[in-house]
Amino acid sequence: MYQWVLKHPQTPWLARLLLWLAIGYVLLPFDLIPDFIPVIGQLDEVLIVPGLIYLALKLIPSQVIIICREQVKREQHDRI
Numbered sequence: 001m002y003q004w005v006l007k008h009p010q011t012p013w014l015a016r017l018l019l020w021l022a023i024g025y026v027l028l029p030f031d032l033i034p035d036f037i038p039v040i041g042q043l044d045e046v047l048i049v050p051g052l053i054y055l056a057l058k059l060i061p062s063q064v065i066i067i068c069r070e071q072v073k074r075e076q077h078d079r080i
Contacts, residue, residue: 004068011060018056022049 002019005011026049057065 001068001072004071005060005064008064008068010064015056015059018052018059022052022056025049025052 002023006016006019
């Protein structure tokens with residue numbers, strides 16, 4: 001669904017940036033907090049990525065989310 005949201009013309013540029021940062025953080029091998037630090041080393045994956053996605057979703061108008069969900073449902077229905 002993120003690909004539809006990223007491509008939608010009404011998605012704000014800041015929301016697109018936040019989503020790309022979340023995707024990049026998951027795909028690229030870097031950590032803001034090194035994993036060897038006890039307790040908080042693993043928290044960056046648990047806090048940063050969902051936090052970026054949450055902020056992006058707050059910026060995206062609800063109509064864009066609804067339109068993208070409908071497109072995903074149509075695409076899944078067409079495959080069946």
